[in-house]
Amino acid sequence: METVVSGIRSTGKLHLGNYYGALSNFVKMQEEYNCFFFIADLHSLTTHPTPGDLRRTVRQVVVEYLAAGIDPEKSTIYVQSDVPQVAELYLYMNMNAYLGELERATAFKDKVRANPDNVNAGLLTYPVLMACDILIHHATKVPVGKDQEQHLEMTRTFGNRFNRLYEVDYFKESFAFSYSDKLVKIPGLDGQGKMGKSNGDASCVYLSDSPEIIRKKVMRAVSDSGPTIENQPKPESIQNLFDLMKVVSSADTYKHFDNLYNTCAIRYGDFKKQLAEDMVLATEPVRSRIEEISADEDYLSKVIKLGAEKAAASADRTIKDVREIIGLKKI
Ligand code: TYM
Secondary structure, three states: OOEEEEEEEOOOOOEHHHHHHHHHHHHHHOOOOEEEEEEEHHHHHHHOOOHHHHHHHHHHHHHHHHHHOOOOOOOEEEEHHHOOHHHHHHHHHHOOOOHHHHHHOHHHHHHHHHOHHHOOHHHHOHHHHHHHHHHOOOOOEEEOOHHHHHHHHHHHHHHHHHHHHOOOOOOOOOEEEOOOOOOOOOEOOOOOOEOOHHHOHHHOOEOOOOHHHHHHHHHOOOOOOOOOOOOOOOOHHHHHHHHHHHHHOOHHHHHHHHHHHHOOOOOHHHHHHHHHHHHHHHHHHHHHHHHHHHHOHHHHHHHHHHHHHHHHHHHHHHHHHHHHHHOOOOO
């Protein structure tokens, strides 16, 4: 059976981008594959959360994984830092990741532009740690959103380079995965770019947002004064709302509003109302379980403990092999 690995950083509540780009695929994949889903707490250290915030956000992601339907009996759910073998592999793999290729990574360049005062080494080597998350379990499929595609390419580069350097056929190649034909990029409500916490709370619809909050955010989403010429391409802010509708609404609903747009008969108030109601419906199954799961402290700690044991056992086999391959094993 093929192995699947993916993770989400512990930076707070999960939004529709995380859900449609990653989490919804996790839930489906656990029926077919040997799955490891983790909370990337080490990756979130690049932005220096307070210890209290880190603990709270790790817990939040665990709760939302379970609320979305990841079943700890089928998948291994663990916290990245509970498996220190990953950090050890990261040290080894850093020796054959080169400055030039790390500096060229799009996500790194974006982070440097957005926050020039915090260009730390962890940020630069973020893709190396990510590669280790995947390589440590020999995964071949990695469910992620479009923004992570380049990191998967780098993972293949690092794994292949290791194989070449030590003349082994040890690490497998892994590929970004989505059930839709293309990797997903969910736009935000702010009229530009993808949904993401760094673009502000108003751009994100969180899985835990109440129906009232979802309605408020969608009604305030950036739009324009409406089309005046028939059958013209939509400006970005409107296209984004249609892209969101494509994900949360039925094909008929989408077609209906698309026709109205193309004939200049659309009323954005009605369009947004429909979009908001469909978002409320789409998030309902997850939202309704968050509170109940969050209250069950015993269950949460059991899930995390079991996951850590299973993930560490798998990681330990790899790290022992790697130590031997690179010659660290004692006589
Ligand atoms: P993070 O926390 O930034 O994102 C978690 C997942 O959500 C997806 N995602 C989106 N997908 C579509 N549209 C959006 N607007 C959107 N926003 C976020 C991301 O693509 C990702 O799949 N680096 C990873 C965390 C990670 C990881 C790994 C993933 C660390 N190690 C190993 C896979 C395998 C990340 O992007 O986290």
